[in-house]
Amino acid sequence: MNDLSTKERVLLAATASFGTNGYDATSLDALARDLGIRKQTILYHFPSKEVLLAAVVDQAGQDFRTTIEDALVDAGPGWDGVEALVRRMFRLALARPELLGLLREVSRPGSSTAHRLTTQMEPLIARGRLFLKREMRAGRFQQADANIVMLSAYSTIVGVATEVEVSRALGIEPTLRSMVHRRQELLRFLHSALVA
Amino acid sequence: MNDLSTKERVLLAATASFGTNGYDATSLDALARDLGIRKQTILYHFPSKEVLLAAVVDQAGQDFRTTIEDALVDAGPGWDGVEALVRRMFRLALARPELLGLLREVSRPGSSTAHRLTTQMEPLIARGRLFLKREMRAGRFQQADANIVMLSAYSTIVGVATEVEVSRALGIEPTLRSMVHRRQELLRFLHSALVA
DNA sequence: TCATTCACTGACCAAATGGTAGAGAACGGT
DNA sequence: ACCGTTCTCTACCATTTGGTCAGTGAATGA
Numbered sequence: 001m002n003d004l005s006t007k008e009r010v011l012l013a014a015t016a017s018f019g020t021n022g023y024d025a026t027s028l029d030a031l032a033r034d035l036g037i038r039k040q041t042i043l044y045h046f047p048s049k050e051v052l053l054a055a056v057v058d059q060a061g062q063d064f065r066t067t068i069e070d071a072l073v074d075a076g077p078g079w080d081g082v083e084a085l086v087r088r089m090f091r092l093a094l095a096r097p098e099l100l101g102l103l104r105e106v107s108r109p110g111s112s113t114a115h116r117l118t119t120q121m122e123p124l125i126a127r128g129r130l131f132l133k134r135e136m137r138a139g140r141f142q143q144a145d146a147n148i149v150m151l152s153a154y155s156t157i158v159g160v161a162t163e164v165e166v167s168r169a170l171g172i173e174p175t176l177r178s179m180v181h182r183r184q185e186l187l188r189f190l191h192s193a194l195v196a
Numbered sequence: 197m198n199d200l201s202t203k204e205r206v207l208l209a210a211t212a213s214f215g216t217n218g219y220d221a222t223s224l225d226a227l228a229r230d231l232g233i234r235k236q237t238i239l240y241h242f243p244s245k246e247v248l249l250a251a252v253v254d255q256a257g258q259d260f261r262t263t264i265e266d267a268l269v270d271a272g273p274g275w276d277g278v279e280a281l282v283r284r285m286f287r288l289a290l291a292r293p294e295l296l297g298l299l300r301e302v303s304r305p306g307s308s309t310a311h312r313l314t315t316q317m318e319p320l321i322a323r324g325r326l327f328l329k330r331e332m333r334a335g336r337f338q339q340a341d342a343n344i345v346m347l348s349a350y351s352t353i354v355g356v357a358t359e360v361e362v363s364r365a366l367g368i369e370p371t372l373r374s375m376v377h378r379r380q381e382l383l384r385f386l387h388s389a390l391v392a
Numbered sequence: 393t394c395a396t397t398c399a400c401t402g403a404c405c406a407a408a409t410g411g412t413a414g415a416g417a418a419c420g421g422t
Numbered sequence: 423a424c425c426g427t428t429c430t431c432t433a434c435c436a437t438t439t440g441g442t443c444a445g446t447g448a449a450t451g452a
Contacts (some may be wrong), residue, residue: 047408
């Protein structure tokens with residue numbers, strides 16, 4: 001049923017737990033128990049908890065990169081590209097919310113791993129900024145602060161994946177429908193900021 | 197210099213640490229050391245760490261309530277009310293980002309304290325929803341999903357206060373200017389969603 | 393003046409934490 | 423049959439964690 005290697009299984013489980021419960025709230029013993037192995041097996045593959053976190057962050061970074069690159073390959077220039085990317089990111093947020101949770105966890109101010117993720121995402125960020133600025137110069141997008149636009153989109157998508165309790169308090173159950181609704185809302189915002 | 201009672205000082209320091217470093221990453225010993233007192237003193241005022249967290253959440257909830265109510269008293273109906281509230285919340289995010297961080301920390305899925313905060317905020321949420329719906333019915337705001345609108349605003353403001361590292365990665369230093377910029381962006385979004 | 397309450401502390405403690413050392417098992421290559 | 427490698431385990435360990443207990447000294451009130 002599970003044809004993953006132990007190392008891969010540890011990585012997956014750690015991503016899930018770090019991303020939802022947090023790094024500090026995750027003990028190696030608990031992680032091992034969930035996997036049906038001993039803590040020392042984890043420490044064999046990842047010599048320390050910090051190294052494990054680094055590996056988790058690296059893997060997550062790669063997942064994000066492939067997701068985003070897939071979207072950008074499919075989509076054409078202009079508004080279509082933005083829409084395709086947002087759709088793909090929402091799909092990721094729905095399928096693997098723990099990845100977005102990890103992002104939130106790691107980007108805590110002062111986190112040493114924040115830099116690690118930043119470095120990984122830098123080329124993608126630069127690419128997005130370049131894309132937006134080029135579209136603006138070409139007149140297909142109106143002038144706006146590319147960084148702020150990207151940050152708004154980021155906040156929204158991470159929020160969708162992680163603020164389940166808040167949503168619930170607001171009477172928004174985490175259904176597929178509400179996700180679609182929030183996606184539409186973000187697209188509307190981006191459209192009004194970029195196109196008209 | 198510091199005319200606060202020990203109990204109040206503990207509450208403040210705990211709010212700061214829980215809100216920025218997280219609950220699990222905060223040890224009572226470290227908290228006490230920062231305050232120049234002994235851990236047992238903390239446990240004298242708050243019989244357990246969980247009780248301390250509950251007290252922190254209660255205090256934060258009260259702070260939010262007074263902030264929001266102050267804003268609503270000052271402002272008139274219609275768009276002015278929304279703008280006043282957003283401005284007040286951004287000021288709070290700038291002055292006490294740890295409060296927003298605490299919100300994020302506590303609203304983790306499965307958190308037992310999430311419910312506590314939810315209960316406290318419920319009347320305010322209901323009030324906001326009522327306000328929006330009434331304005332819509334009066335024709336001053338166009339029809340929209342009040343919950344989604346509030347959630348978007350929430351995500352943005354919490355993001356402003358907590359996603360410092362991400363902002364920095366995007367080339368947005370956490371200056372006053374960038375805050376103003378993001379506030380304008382949120383107001384623009386809300387305006388387009390509610391007014392035109 | 394004496395008893396009581398309040399705020400705080402030092403000495404402990406059991407449990408959990410991340411981590412080390414070393415002993416097998418499983419395995420393919422020679 | 424033997425060896426080296428890879429992987430997982432049992433047995434420990436030092437430290438840190440939240441928390442208990444028994445105080446101490448200073449106010450406070452009768």
